[in-house]
Amino acid sequence: MKVLDASAGLLTNFEVLEVLKERGTRTEADESGVPGPATPSEQKVHDYLVHSPAGTQTRKSIQTFTEAIKELELLKAEKLQMVNLRPSIPVEVHLVVEDCDERLTTDAVEALIATVDETLPPAPEAAGPTEDEAT
């Protein structure tokens, strides 16, 4: 196989989850135990993603979010991580944004967290995977 371009684009976790759902991975609603046509490895990625913030996101919510944070002039990779991680405390923003102290004021960080909270739906309960094991 020839790999023409190993970096043909970044994908948000939400987009990957969409592809996997389309590929036939069972969705949350389909807990009846009927296995989809997807492979076991795809299933594992699906399980990881549904329990991450991507699990509750929609195309619309991500659009609204990126539109709202436009003026912060974050890098593409930073925006991607904002969407994937859905930061809820300032320290998380500092981890993702390079030289955060120089680029964003304390108020801007607070405002960013408020925007995240308003536009991106709350992440699914973190206890998800352990519940699965119990049943």
Place this chain on the structure above:
Amino acid sequence: MFVLASCQENIRIVPQDLHKEQLQAITDEIEKTYFDKVIPEVGLVITLYDISSIEGGEVYAGDGAPRFSVSFRLVVFRPFVGEVLVGKLLDSDASGLKVSLGFFDDIHVPEHLLQEPSVFDDTEGLWVWKYNDNDMFMDKEEEVRFKVSSVKFPPLPPENDGTVKVFSPMEITGDINADGLGLVSWWS
């Protein structure tokens, strides 16, 4: 975390698969060959994103199988250096932590990239971050937030004489030595 990789491959469809729809037969072939495999310098193949073209279909003399030149894009897992990921603490030993994402396990947080100062508790078999006067235990199964410090694709060992431990085609080194990193529960 995930990137697209565009690829081109000559795919042979064996006669017993010719009853399938062409697109399905080719998709199945890509699935079988690449899914859950690491392509060096590219990453762990997760799934097929799309197929942009299928050309050819020649049957060579002495072979009952047509060959197609197929262009497609794969979704691969290859985090970038500096990316922040959340996984689960799988295991600990004196060398550091082993973290899993569920679909990928070869993540190691070496001892020198743990929070300072951290000590390994031999009896419990886990690491403890001495934060001021508090003992912050890094318990198994806990969620861990780490920063990717390197992604390596070690070359396949030339010959496995039995002394080599399990080979990992892609290894991620994680760093938790910063505010906000380490157990997710410490910061919430």
